[in-house]
Amino acid sequence: DADVTQTPRNRITKTGKRIMLECSQTKGHDRMYWYRQDPGLGLRLIYYSFDVKDINKGEISDGYSVSRQAQAKFSLSLESAIPNQTALYFCATRVGGPNTGELFFGEGSRLTVL
Amino acid sequence: QKEVEQNSGPLSVPEGAIASLNCTYSDRVSQSFFWYRQYSGKSPELIMSIYSNGDKEDGRFTAQLNKASQYVSLLIRDSQPSDSATYLCAVSVPGSARQLTFGSGTQLTVLP
Numbered sequence: 001d002a003d004v005t006q007t008p009r010n011r012i013t014k015t016g017k018r019i020m021l022e023c024s025q026t027k028g029h030d031r032m033y034w035y036r037q038d039p040g041l042g043l044r045l046i047y048y049s050f051d052v053k054d055i056n057k058g059e060i061s062d063g064y065s066v067s068r069q070a071q072a073k074f075s076l077s078l079e080s081a082i083p084n085q086t087a088l089y090f091c092a093t094r095v096g097g098p099n100t101g102e103l104f105f106g107e108g109s110r111l112t113v114l
Numbered sequence: 115q116k117e118v119e120q121n122s123g124p125l126s127v128p129e130g131a132i133a134s135l136n137c138t139y140s141d142r143v144s145q146s147f148f149w150y151r152q153y154s155g156k157s158p159e160l161i162m163s164i165y166s167n168g169d170k171e172d173g174r175f176t177a178q179l180n181k182a183s184q185y186v187s188l189l190i191r192d193s194q195p196s197d198s199a200t201y202l203c204a205v206s207v208p209g210s211a212r213q214l215t216f217g218s219g220t221q222l223t224v225l226p
Contacts (some may be wrong), residue, residue, distance in 0.1 A: 029170070033213065042202060042218035060134065090157060102148070103204075103214065105157035114160070 006106035007093050014114050016024045019078040019107045023091030031094040033076040033103065034058075034066060036087040043090065049074055081113040117141060118205050120217035128225050134191040135220050139148030141186070146206035147179055148214065149187045154201045164190060193224040 005026045009100065013019055035058075036047040045058030047066040055068055063085060067075045078085055088110050092103040118139050118223040127133045135149075146165050150158035164170045164177040164186065176189040186205075190197055 034145075042118075043216040045215075048213055084162055102160045103158075103161065103216075105159070110212055113209055 002107060003089060003095055004104055004106040006089075006109045007105065008039065008109060010084045010110045012112045012114065013081055014082075015110050017081050017113075019081050019111065021075045021089055021091075021111070023076070023103075023106055025072050025091075025093045026034075026093075026106060027095075028071075029093035029095050029104070030071065032065075032068065033092040033094070034076045035090045035092060036060065036072070036085075037090060037108075038087050046089075081111075083113045086111060088114045106112055115208075117215045118203055118217040120201075120203050120220045121185075122218055123221040124223055125220055126223045126225055127193050128191060129195060131224075133193045133197065133222055133224070134192050135188040135190075135201050135203075135222065136185060137187065137217055138185045139203075139205045139215075141205070141207055142181075144181075144184075144186065144205045144207060147177070148204040149175075149177060149186075149188045149201045150202040150204060150217070152202060158202055188206075190222075193222075194207045195224045195226050 007022045033048045035043040037043050044060050049055045049068045052068045065077045088108050090108050091106040094103050120137050138156045149162040149183040151161045152158040162177040170177045174191045178187045200221045202219045206212040
């Protein structure tokens, strides 16, 4: 089983619908992240969390919200999906501390908003 | 100016050749530098990290860092078709968050 699990892996939805992407991890890491990836734009940070009480906006948080239900679970919500939120979404985890930059990624959730 | 810039490619090299991937960054106080490999349809995986000026070698991979010129590169020796992937450069920005900023990636194709 994967250490970082994302559900659903693929989702097609319509404009205006609420969507939740879920992420769970068994690595025991405190830090969890949500990124989106678009062709030619690389990975862009949406939200990140250092523990269940510490949630921070990334560079593109507008239109998204998150919930850190437990150390191992971090969910991303689109309250009212729009077509330009069509993208590949990655959850990632990282151990804390300096010079420990390795991110461990989930397998990705491909979201299509029609 | 983007914080982390890479040539998008595609970069094509013949099998057995050296592939050279480059990355420049804008924040002079950046401290940690990483190369991730991403196969098509898959998630990124870390292949190299470098923290100080100079070269760091790991098997066929060599990361080179020059903080004065604000660039980091990845050399892949004896390139194999299995090296065909997109390579993402990532830079750690100092501060309490220490999150990574990614470049847009360079697509590498190794031709048999």
